[in-house]
Amino acid sequence: MSTVIESAETDGASGSPKPRKTLPAVTIRFAGDSGDGMQLAGTQFTDTSALLGNDISTLPDFPAEIRAPAGTLAGVSGYQIHFSSNDIFTPGDEVDALVAMNPAALRTNLKSVKIGGIVIVNEDSFSAVDLKKAQYTANPLEDGTLGRYRLVKVPIDKLNAAATADTGLGAKDTDRCKNMFALGLVYWLYGRPLDATLGYINKKFAKKPQVASANTKALQAGYNFGITTELFQEHYEVPKAKLASGLYRKITGNEAVALGMVAAAHLSGKELIYCSYPITPASDILHELSARKNFGVMTFQAEDEIAAMGAAIGVAFGGSLAATGTSGPGLALKGEAIGLAVMTELPVVIVNVQRGGPSTGLPTKTEQADLLQAMFGRNGECPVPILAATSASDCFSALIEAFTIATKYMTPVLFLSDGYIANGAEPWLVPDVDELPKIVIHHPTAANDEGGFMPYKRNEDGARPWALPGTPGLEHRIGGLEKQDVTGNVSYDPANHEHMIHLRAQKVAEIKPAGSAYLWNGPQSGDVLLVGWGSTYGAIRAAVQQLTEEGVSVASCQIRYLNPLPEQLGEMMKRFKHVLAPEMNLGQLRMLLRAKFLIDVQGLNKVRGQPFTISEITRGVHALLRGNLNGHMVSVNDGPAPQIEAINDEG
Amino acid sequence: MSTATPSTNVLKAADFASDQDPRWCPGCGDYAILAQTKKVLAKIGADRSKTVFISGIGCSSRFPSYMNTYGFHSIHGRAPTLVTGLKLAQPELNVWMVTGDGDALSIGGNHLIHMIRRNVDVKILLFNNRIYGLTKGQYSPTSEHGKKTKSTPMGSPDMPVRPISIAIAAEASFAARAVDIDVKHLEYVLERAAKHKGSAFVEIYQNCNIFNDGAFEYATDKLTKSDTTLYLEHGKPLIFGKELDKGIRVHGMNPEIVRVKGTNDPQGPSLSSSPADDLLIHDEKAENPSLAFMLSRMRHPDFPEPLGVFRAVDQERYAQLVRNQSVDAVERLGKGDLQTLLRGSETWTV
Structure with missing residues (x-):
C-alpha cells in the first residue's frame, strides 16, 4: 500500500527540516489498553483525514469487557484506519504504522504490521510487570523480536507528564492525555493538521478548562516531538482522494441506519417509533434515534427483545413506521413475534447487526452467520424479505428501501448489517433530501367490498389494506391464528390454510427490489x-x-x-x-x-x-x-x- | 370482517358484538364478562372505531374476536407489548387488554409488570380461573399449593402468586377485583376501570366449569359469600358478614378480623370486639400502596377476600410522557431539518 511515489519535500514548519514523502495510501493502527483512549485517538485521526479529503475506511476492534484488567492481552483495544488518495474499500490488509501503548497491545497487534513497517511503542510501559501481564518472558524491545520493523521507542509517559505538568491537574488526570500525545505524534508523521482535534478538545472540555489545556498540550507536545526527535528521519503525506465531487461527511453503519430511519419517517410523512432492547453492537442506533425526538422519531427501550418486537407490531397496527434493532441472540428471541407480523401482514423493519455467535459468542466482533436464521428462524412457513447493506454508507439507502418494501407489501422486513460496517466509518456523499424517493402509503377510509371491510383482500402486489384503528366503519380483528382468505376471520379449513401459505409465500417471492438487487x-x-x-x-x-x-x-x-x-x-x-x-x-x-x-x-x-x-x-x-x-x-x-x-x- | 353498524350513533350493548359466535364452553364464566364489558362500553358511550381489544393466548384471549371493535389476538404473553406500541402510535385510542392467569402471570409476567409500571393507559382484564383451560387442565401460577392437575398428579409444589399483589408491586395506578357471576358488581368495577386514566388492572374470578369447576365457590355461594368476601368502598370501614357484624382492624402490620362492637358475635368468643371507629377505613386514593398491598394478601379461608377497587390514583401516563418529550425537543431545538441532520457537524467538499 505504501509504495513511495515521490520524495524530497521538506517540512517547512520544522527548524530541522525532514524529508516528506508522498504515499498513495497508508494503514495505521492505534492499540492500547481499553482505558487508554485508543478509540478516541482513532476516530480523531479518521475525522481529520476525512476533512483533508482522503478516502477512509476504519476498523475499530475492542474487547467485550468494558475494562478488562489493565495491561492484559484481554484488555487490548485497537482502531485501524486506512486513508488514501484513491478509492478504497477496506480498512487495509496490513498495517504500515502501529502505535502500541503497552506490551499487550504490541503482542496482539504486531502480526498485522507489514515487514518494514513502523512500530511506535510507549517504552515507559515495558517494565517487568507489564511484560508479565502480556505473557512476554523477554523484553521484545531488546530481544530482536522487532528486528524486521522500524522500531521507534518513545517515552510517552514521561514526555506527556512533562508537557502537562503545569496544568494544575493531578498525575492521574494528566496520564489520561497520553492518547493525545500519541495522536499528535502520528499527526506529524502523516502531515495532518491539529485544528480539528483542537476544536474537538475545546468543545468537549468547554466546562473543564484545565482538562482542555492538558489535552491540547499533550497533542502539541506529541506533534513537536516528531519535529525535533532524531527517531524519525522522514515523514509522509497522503494527498486528497479523487472522489466524486460533492459534499462529504464521515459515517458509520449504525449512524447510517439511524439516519435512514429518520429519513424514512420524513419520506413517508409519518412518525417513526423505534422499539429496542440494548444489545451490542446495535445499541448505538437506539442512542442516535433517542436524540432525534424533534424529527418525529420516538424510541421505546423495551424490557426485553420480545417486547421490542411486540411493541413494534403494536406501532405498525397503529399506523406509524415501526422498527426494531438487535443482534443475533436478540433476533432469536424475536422469532415468534416476527411470525406474528408475517401472519398479520404488518410492516416492521427488523435490523440485525450481526456479531460472532452462537449464543453470546463474540459480542464486539463481526460475523455473517445469521443469514439462515433470517431466512428460516421461525416456526411454520414464514417468509420474510431480507436486505443486506454492503457498506456503512449503503445502510442509509438500504434502510429506506426496507421501509419501502415493508409498507408496499405489508410485511416485516429483515435488514442485515454486521459489527464491521456498524462501527466502521467511511466518507459519505451527503444526499439531497429532495432527490430521495418518497415512501407512498395508503390507508383505506372506506369499505373495500360489498360485504363490508375485508382486511385480507389483497391488491395487485398481494398486499392487504393497512386500515388503522380509529377509522370509522373499518373495525376488524387480526391475530396469529390462521386467517380465512379475504375476510380475515379465524379459519381451520385445511384447503384455506394451504392457500394462505401459498399467498404469503408468493407475495414475498414476487417482491420487486426498491433499489439495486x-x-x-x-x-x-x-x-x-x-x-x-x-x-x-x-x-x-x-x-x-x-x-x-x-x-x-x-x-x-x-x-x-x-x-x-x-x-x-x-x-x-x-x-x-x-x-x-x-x-x-x-x-x-x-x-x-x-x-x-x-x-x-x-x-x-x-x-x-x-x-x-x-x-x-x-x-x-x-x-x-x-x-x-x-x-x-x-x-x-x-x-x-x-x-x-x-x-x-x-x- | 366487519359489520356495518354506524359507530357514531348511541350504541347498545348488542352493537358491540361481532358476527362471530363465541366458542367458549357452555357455562363458562367468560360469557358473563363479555356481556358486562359490552354493557359498560355502551354505558360510557364508547366509539367502536376508537376502541381496541388486544389479547394474548388462552381461552380468555379469544375475546377480541367477539367484539365489533378493532381487535388483535396476539401471541402468548405478549399482549402488553402490542398494547404499549399501539398506545405510543395512537395515545387517544381506548385500549382494553384481555388476558388470563397463565398468559399474564406466567409466560407474560415480565411484560405485564413493565406495562403496569409505565402506567400505559389500558384496561387490563385478567380472567383468573386458576387453571390452564385451553391446554386442557394443567396448573397455573394462581393454582393453590398442592393442587392436583394433569401435570401435578401428586399436587402442585408451586406457591401461587396473587395477581393484585403483583400489580401493586409493579406500581399499578388502579387495581381491582370482581367475580364473573356477581354481574352488578362486575359492571361497577369495569366501569371504574374504563374511566381510569392509566393502567387499570382488574382481576376477575372466573369459573372454568370444565377443568376447575367451583374454584371460587366460596366467593359465589349465597350461603358463604358474605363471610368469605368483603366489598371495598372508598372512605368506608371494612365490614363484612351477613349481619355486617365483622370488620377488619389493623394490628401492628397485620389485618385482623374483629366483631363490630354492639353486634352479636356469630363466631363465638374467639373474636375480639372493636368499636366501628377502630376499623380500617378503605382509602383507594392513598399514595402509599402498603394498605392496598395488605388487602391483596388477604386470602380465603383466613380472611374474607376483598372485592372492588383496591387502589385508584392519578399518575402520569406513558404515551403522554413520551410524546411530551417530543414536544419539548421541538420547542428547545426547533423542528428537525433532515438535510441539516444528514450533513452532520463535520463536512468537506470534493
Whole structure:
C-alpha cells in the first residue's frame, strides 16, 4: 500500500527540516489498553483525514469487557484506519504504522504490521510487570523480536507528564492525555493538521478548562516531538482522494441506519417509533434515534427483545413506521413475534447487526452467520424479505428501501448489517433530501367490498389494506391464528390454510427490489465469479480489482436482496467456470445458492470475528483456480489450517 | 370482517358484538364478562372505531374476536407489548387488554409488570380461573399449593402468586377485583376501570366449569359469600358478614378480623370486639400502596377476600410522557431539518 511515489519535500514548519514523502495510501493502527483512549485517538485521526479529503475506511476492534484488567492481552483495544488518495474499500490488509501503548497491545497487534513497517511503542510501559501481564518472558524491545520493523521507542509517559505538568491537574488526570500525545505524534508523521482535534478538545472540555489545556498540550507536545526527535528521519503525506465531487461527511453503519430511519419517517410523512432492547453492537442506533425526538422519531427501550418486537407490531397496527434493532441472540428471541407480523401482514423493519455467535459468542466482533436464521428462524412457513447493506454508507439507502418494501407489501422486513460496517466509518456523499424517493402509503377510509371491510383482500402486489384503528366503519380483528382468505376471520379449513401459505409465500417471492438487487463488478462472463453479500463487498471488490490487474478473469456480484434472491442470478452464475462465495460463516449463502439454482458454488469461509482482508480473497481465488479445494471450500490461508495460538490472543 | 353498524350513533350493548359466535364452553364464566364489558362500553358511550381489544393466548384471549371493535389476538404473553406500541402510535385510542392467569402471570409476567409500571393507559382484564383451560387442565401460577392437575398428579409444589399483589408491586395506578357471576358488581368495577386514566388492572374470578369447576365457590355461594368476601368502598370501614357484624382492624402490620362492637358475635368468643371507629377505613386514593398491598394478601379461608377497587390514583401516563418529550425537543431545538441532520457537524467538499 505504501509504495513511495515521490520524495524530497521538506517540512517547512520544522527548524530541522525532514524529508516528506508522498504515499498513495497508508494503514495505521492505534492499540492500547481499553482505558487508554485508543478509540478516541482513532476516530480523531479518521475525522481529520476525512476533512483533508482522503478516502477512509476504519476498523475499530475492542474487547467485550468494558475494562478488562489493565495491561492484559484481554484488555487490548485497537482502531485501524486506512486513508488514501484513491478509492478504497477496506480498512487495509496490513498495517504500515502501529502505535502500541503497552506490551499487550504490541503482542496482539504486531502480526498485522507489514515487514518494514513502523512500530511506535510507549517504552515507559515495558517494565517487568507489564511484560508479565502480556505473557512476554523477554523484553521484545531488546530481544530482536522487532528486528524486521522500524522500531521507534518513545517515552510517552514521561514526555506527556512533562508537557502537562503545569496544568494544575493531578498525575492521574494528566496520564489520561497520553492518547493525545500519541495522536499528535502520528499527526506529524502523516502531515495532518491539529485544528480539528483542537476544536474537538475545546468543545468537549468547554466546562473543564484545565482538562482542555492538558489535552491540547499533550497533542502539541506529541506533534513537536516528531519535529525535533532524531527517531524519525522522514515523514509522509497522503494527498486528497479523487472522489466524486460533492459534499462529504464521515459515517458509520449504525449512524447510517439511524439516519435512514429518520429519513424514512420524513419520506413517508409519518412518525417513526423505534422499539429496542440494548444489545451490542446495535445499541448505538437506539442512542442516535433517542436524540432525534424533534424529527418525529420516538424510541421505546423495551424490557426485553420480545417486547421490542411486540411493541413494534403494536406501532405498525397503529399506523406509524415501526422498527426494531438487535443482534443475533436478540433476533432469536424475536422469532415468534416476527411470525406474528408475517401472519398479520404488518410492516416492521427488523435490523440485525450481526456479531460472532452462537449464543453470546463474540459480542464486539463481526460475523455473517445469521443469514439462515433470517431466512428460516421461525416456526411454520414464514417468509420474510431480507436486505443486506454492503457498506456503512449503503445502510442509509438500504434502510429506506426496507421501509419501502415493508409498507408496499405489508410485511416485516429483515435488514442485515454486521459489527464491521456498524462501527466502521467511511466518507459519505451527503444526499439531497429532495432527490430521495418518497415512501407512498395508503390507508383505506372506506369499505373495500360489498360485504363490508375485508382486511385480507389483497391488491395487485398481494398486499392487504393497512386500515388503522380509529377509522370509522373499518373495525376488524387480526391475530396469529390462521386467517380465512379475504375476510380475515379465524379459519381451520385445511384447503384455506394451504392457500394462505401459498399467498404469503408468493407475495414475498414476487417482491420487486426498491433499489439495486445486487452490485456487479467486472465482466459478464469469465473464469471466476465471486458471489458475496453484506459487508464483504469492499474486500471482494478490491480483490476483483487486484486480480484483474494480475490478469485473472474474474467478476463479483454482491447481493443486496437476499430474499427473494435475484431471479437472473442463476443465469449469471452459469456464465462463469467457477463460482466462489466468500462469507464470514461456514457457507450459508452458498447453501441457498446451491439449493435454489443447482449450481456448484464453492466456499471461501472465514469465521474469526474479523472481516476479510483483500489478500485472503485473492489467495482464495488462486487456490480455486489451482483446484486446491477441500470439499466445497477453499481455505482463506491457501494452505494448512491456521495455527491457534496458545495465549489468550484478541488480535 | 366487519359489520356495518354506524359507530357514531348511541350504541347498545348488542352493537358491540361481532358476527362471530363465541366458542367458549357452555357455562363458562367468560360469557358473563363479555356481556358486562359490552354493557359498560355502551354505558360510557364508547366509539367502536376508537376502541381496541388486544389479547394474548388462552381461552380468555379469544375475546377480541367477539367484539365489533378493532381487535388483535396476539401471541402468548405478549399482549402488553402490542398494547404499549399501539398506545405510543395512537395515545387517544381506548385500549382494553384481555388476558388470563397463565398468559399474564406466567409466560407474560415480565411484560405485564413493565406495562403496569409505565402506567400505559389500558384496561387490563385478567380472567383468573386458576387453571390452564385451553391446554386442557394443567396448573397455573394462581393454582393453590398442592393442587392436583394433569401435570401435578401428586399436587402442585408451586406457591401461587396473587395477581393484585403483583400489580401493586409493579406500581399499578388502579387495581381491582370482581367475580364473573356477581354481574352488578362486575359492571361497577369495569366501569371504574374504563374511566381510569392509566393502567387499570382488574382481576376477575372466573369459573372454568370444565377443568376447575367451583374454584371460587366460596366467593359465589349465597350461603358463604358474605363471610368469605368483603366489598371495598372508598372512605368506608371494612365490614363484612351477613349481619355486617365483622370488620377488619389493623394490628401492628397485620389485618385482623374483629366483631363490630354492639353486634352479636356469630363466631363465638374467639373474636375480639372493636368499636366501628377502630376499623380500617378503605382509602383507594392513598399514595402509599402498603394498605392496598395488605388487602391483596388477604386470602380465603383466613380472611374474607376483598372485592372492588383496591387502589385508584392519578399518575402520569406513558404515551403522554413520551410524546411530551417530543414536544419539548421541538420547542428547545426547533423542528428537525433532515438535510441539516444528514450533513452532520463535520463536512468537506470534493
